[in-house]
Amino acid sequence: MDRVISLWNDGRDLLHGAPRTVLSLAGAWALAASLGATVQPWLLAPIGLAGAVALVVLARLARRLRALEGDLSQLTADQEALIHRHVLDDITGVMTRRAFLEAVSARLSARSSDEALAFFALDMDHLKPLNDSFGHRAGDFALSYIAQCIDQSFPGALIGRLGGDEFAFVLPCANERVALRLGRDFCCELNRPVMTGGRPLTLSASLGVVMVPERTVYLSEAMQFADIALYAAKRAGRNQIAAFDEEMMRDLKQRRLIERELRAAILLNELDIHYQPITGHDGRTISVEALLRWQSPSRGNISPAVFIPIAESTALIDQLGEWVLRRALSDARELPDLNISVNVSASQLRRDDVVDMVARVLRETGHPPRQLTLELTESVAIQATPDICRRLQALRDMGILVSLDDFGTGFSGFDYLRHLPVDSIKIDRSYIAKLGESDTDNVLVSALASVAGAMRLSVVAEGIENESQLLLAKAAGCTLFQGYFMARPMPKAAIVQRYRTEHARNQQETVSA
Numbered sequence: 349m350d351r352v353i354s355l356w357n358d359g360r361d362l363l364h365g366a367p368r369t370v371l372s373l374a375g376a377w378a379l380a381a382s383l384g385a386t387v388q389p390w391l392l393a394p395i396g397l398a399g400a401v402a403l404v405v406l407a408r409l410a411r412r413l414r415a416l417e418g419d420l421s422q423l424t425a426d427q428e429a430l431i432h433r434h435v436l437d438d439i440t441g442v443m444t445r446r447a448f449l450e451a452v453s454a455r456l457s458a459r460s461s462d463e464a465l466a467f468f469a470l471d472m473d474h475l476k477p478l479n480d481s482f483g484h485r486a487g488d489f490a491l492s493y494i495a496q497c498i499d500q501s502f503p504g505a506l507i508g509r510l511g512g513d514e515f516a517f518v519l520p521c522a523n524e525r526v527a528l529r530l531g532r533d534f535c536c537e538l539n540r541p542v543m544t545g546g547r548p549l550t551l552s553a554s555l556g557v558v559m560v561p562e563r564t565v566y567l568s569e570a571m572q573f574a575d576i577a578l579y580a581a582k583r584a585g586r587n588q589i590a591a592f593d594e595e596m597m598r599d600l601k602q603r604r605l606i607e608r609e610l611r612a613a614i615l616l617n618e619l620d621i622h623y624q625p626i627t628g629h630d631g632r633t634i635s636v637e638a639l640l641r642w643q644s645p646s647r648g649n650i651s652p653a654v655f656i657p658i659a660e661s662t663a664l665i666d667q668l669g670e671w672v673l674r675r676a677l678s679d680a681r682e683l684p685d686l687n688i689s690v691n692v693s694a695s696q697l698r699r700d701d702v703v704d705m706v707a708r709v710l711r712e713t714g715h716p717p718r719q720l721t722l723e724l725t726e727s728v729a730i731q732a733t734p735d736i737c738r739r740l741q742a743l744r745d746m747g748i749l750v751s752l753d754d755f756g757t758g759f760s761g762f763d764y765l766r767h768l769p770v771d772s773i774k775i776d777r778s779y780i781a782k783l784g785e786s787d788t789d790n791v792l793v794s795a796l797a798s799v800a801g802a803m804r805l806s807v808v809a810e811g812i813e814n815e816s817q818l819l820l821a822k823a824a825g826c827t828l829f830q831g832y833f834m835a836r837p838m839p840k841a842a843i844v845q846r847y848r849t850e851h852a853r854n855q856q857e858t859v860s861a
């Protein structure tokens with residue numbers, strides 16, 4: 349950029365200088381020519397020569413001038429293109445990050461003391477799956493469509509693309525309530541299906557907003573606060589807006605603290621795994637589910653429902669996932685005939701190296717792949733991109749079983765089962781809890797079990813808490829059973845003890861039979 353500007357200045361100086369030189373030479377010649385009438389004839393020859401020299405110089409200068417003009421017009425076009433690229437984003441046509449920040453900074457300085465502005469941060473939801481499924485052209489289309497939507501919904505707003513799928517925009521706004529309403533209206537507008545490549549595409553975005561000057565008057569803080577609000581909107585389920593408040597700051601600090609402690613807990617081996625039996629029709633243990641436990645010395649028992657989402661929002665989930673798998677498969681050496689179920693999170697499956705990681709841990713522990721089941725939550729199924737399906741298939745090709753956990757909670761129905769490579773489903777505990785309460789619930793579980801059975805999937809009933817639920821689940825056609833009624837999750841030593849006792853009893857029964 350600086351080079352272009354200096355070239356521009358050099359060119360301009362030359363251009364300005366050249367006419368002056370030409371004019372002074374032409375002036376000298378004209379003066380000489382006019383003197384020609386009064387001077388002596390012997391002076392005419394040198395004057396004529398001077399005139400001829402001036403003419404040659406003039407012609408050369410004119411040529412040079414034309415060349416310079418050509419160079420300069422090219423330079424101006426290049427410079428304009430460069431400035432354009434510096435200010436406006438190629439894909440979306442809104443301001444680049446740098447230009448946006450400069451514009452907002454100027455806008456904040458020019459703000460009158462009683463003027464309120466709303467600073468919005470926006471993240472498009474699910475850009476990566478969109479790119480994975482439909483290619484980068486669809487992703488680019490979505491980004492430019494979002495920019496266009498912001499522009500149309502908020503005329504006159506300063507709009508910038510901060511990078512990737514992140515946008516920000518600033519506009520005058522009376523108060524936070526109005527800003528939230530505008531944000532909600534925008535989400536609805538964006539949710540209208542739009543046609544691209546001959547198919548309808550439904551987009552959504554999460555937004556965070558912070559009011560200036562109510563919460564801050566500084567640009568850096570406005571960006572940070574809007575971002576914190578944005579993540580709150582994402583955590584609350586995306587496709588919505590959240591306004592920043594101080595409580596969020598405390599939440600963030602808390603999350604950062606837990607993240608730091610979790611990192612240390614993995615290193616210090618503070619995490620533990622408990623195992624819950626899954627039994628067959630005859631009550632014998634067929635499998636155990638590995639459940640992660642964290643007993644923090646300072647905070648006591650921290651629920652996986654708290655720390656797993658925190659781990660998922662960072663790369664920590666990969667480390668945690670590998671730790672759980674390695675520990676569970678190592679523990680499984682003392683439970684030789686049992687299958688081990690390990691939960692896998694959606695963010696682990698979004699990474700390509702998950703297949704290599706599982707293969708590596710199986711190799712290191714010597715655990716037979718046939719005796720490993722990976723449990724996915726139904727939300728994974730809903731977000732399953734072709735890449736995720738490919739990874740699941742690669743895992744199944746190794747002989748590993750795949751199970752769909754919490755089935756029935758994500759409105760997925762059976763449609764997902766048709767294209768998702770799975771071997772079993774676990775009917776969610778909420779259905780099992782209602783067994784016996786009404787005929788509808790009984791029929792519903794029977795229907796789930798019979799469709800799954802027809803697709804040759806095993807059906808696990810989870811969350812069985814009493815004998816009547818067990819009997820009804822059996823009658824409904826479920827094949828495997830898990831819940832407090834059979835056994836609670838227990839530490840490794842207890843599960844090994846239970847396994848040995850059961851094993852001895854089974855052998856005795858076989859001998860006496």
Ligand SMILES: [Mg+2]
Pocket residue numbers: 637691723753
């Ligand atoms: Mg599970």
